[in-house]
Amino acid sequence: MPALAFSVLKRSSSSKARLGRLETAHGVIQTPMFMPVGTRGAVKTMTERQVKEVGAQIILGNTYHLMLRPGAELIERAGGLHAFINWDRPILTDSGGFQVFSLASLRKMTDEGVHFKSHIDGSAHFLGPKESMKIQNALGADIVMCFDECPPSDAPLLMIEEAVARTVAWAEICRGMPLKGHQNLFGIVQGGIVPELRQSCAEALRQFDFEGFAIGGLSVGESAADMYATIDATAPFLPDDKPRYLMGVGTPRNLLEGVLRGIDLFDCVMPTRNARRGTAFTWQGKIAIKSARYSEDFSPLDPELNAYPSQFSKAYIRHLFNVNEMTGMTLVSMQNLAFYLDFMRQLREAIATDSLDAFRQKVDACYPE
Numbered sequence: 001m002p003a004l005a006f007s008v009l010k011r012s013s014s015s016k017a018r019l020g021r022l023e024t025a026h027g028v029i030q031t032p033m034f035m036p037v038g039t040r041g042a043v044k045t046m047t048e049r050q051v052k053e054v055g056a057q058i059i060l061g062n063t064y065h066l067m068l069r070p071g072a073e074l075i076e077r078a079g080g081l082h083a084f085i086n087w088d089r090p091i092l093t094d095s096g097g098f099q100v101f102s103l104a105s106l107r108k109m110t111d112e113g114v115h116f117k118s119h120i121d122g123s124a125h126f127l128g129p130k131e132s133m134k135i136q137n138a139l140g141a142d143i144v145m146c147f148d149e150c151p152p153s154d155a156p157l158l159m160i161e162e163a164v165a166r167t168v169a170w171a172e173i174c175r176g177m178p179l180k181g182h183q184n185l186f187g188i189v190q191g192g193i194v195p196e197l198r199q200s201c202a203e204a205l206r207q208f209d210f211e212g213f214a215i216g217g218l219s220v221g222e223s224a225a226d227m228y229a230t231i232d233a234t235a236p237f238l239p240d241d242k243p244r245y246l247m248g249v250g251t252p253r254n255l256l257e258g259v260l261r262g263i264d265l266f267d268c269v270m271p272t273r274n275a276r277r278g279t280a281f282t283w284q285g286k287i288a289i290k291s292a293r294y295s296e297d298f299s300p301l302d303p304e305l306n307a308y309p310s311q312f313s314k315a316y317i318r319h320l321f322n323v324n325e326m327t328g329m330t331l332v333s334m335q336n337l338a339f340y341l342d343f344m345r346q347l348r349e350a351i352a353t354d355s356l357d358a359f360r361q362k363v364d365a366c367y368p369e
Helices: 048-053 063-068 072-077 081-085 097-102 129-139 157-175 195-206 224-237 252-260 270-276 314-322 326-352 356-366
Strands: 004-011 018-024 027-031 033-035 059-061 091-093 107-109 114-117 124-127 143-145 184-189 212-215 244-246 265-267 279-282 285-288
Touching: 018 326, 027 033, 033 326, 048 326, 063 072, 063 097, 063 124, 063 129, 072 129, 081 091, 091 129, 097 107, 097 114, 124 129, 129 143, 129 157, 157 184, 157 195, 184 195, 195 212, 195 224, 212 224, 224 252, 252 265, 252 326, 252 356, 270 279, 270 326, 279 326, 314 326, 326 356
Parallel strands: 033 265, 059 091, 091 143, 143 184, 184 212, 212 244, 244 265
Antiparallel strands: 004 018, 018 027, 107 114, 114 124, 279 285
């Protein structure tokens, strides 16, 4: 079979939402799908078995962090990222672009790539499209991302235009680099919140016939209204027969609004990062579990969710956080990912049964924004 096969199984009659099936060498991904982030080869506070137990079909690895520690060469000697972390389902690796461009005080950008200093020890490194592809080839993920430039949300127009030009030029270089037979390359559309730049970037990238396309450079400080308007301005110019990935987004509301606009894949650190800070996502809304109001609340964390962590009492989980017991972070991380993945499961079911309006009303009640 091809390294990647994507098919649209059903389209919503009331929106641009679509139900899909994405086949890779390491398994099938039902779309729309949320992808947990395993930055350094692990979803924080969780084992790979626990990530599977909450329903993850695919996870992400971070090229920037993995190139610094333990190094792409070591991972390749281990048999690739799948073997190194004992994960037999699909993996997506980012290009490292977002991370190096966020190191504003530690990097110098050129048309060839980025010279930067490690945030760990200050050591000097260079990352460009060729280097990113070589690293991702060594890691061996099923889906790899082009090296792109992600400008800040408040960047002036000239900087955004330059970022688009570099992103397209680097995409062409990435397309010419060798990958393993099971790997698939996605292009990334940049352009800030300027519709004309998003359109021109998308149209320029289409010529390279990538296996999928991503919308990058959002959820970086712009308003929700600007985010949704940018998706509206971009998605129609992406190939209808290829998967669409909205990078680094976001809240349950963001996921719903993205799907309604034709997005198939999402990732975000929000569920696990918030978990470590004591915020649980549930079908009753967000819960600040460290609050004193839960000290004697013996009700389940999420009675509507049939998942292992959901059945522990709020009082017990609050106690774990108060005594700095790592188990508390693990349970809430599991809860949040279980919720996000159940959210996507119910969203797929709503598309399949033409009941998106009812699902949206349900979301409005617990996640109005």
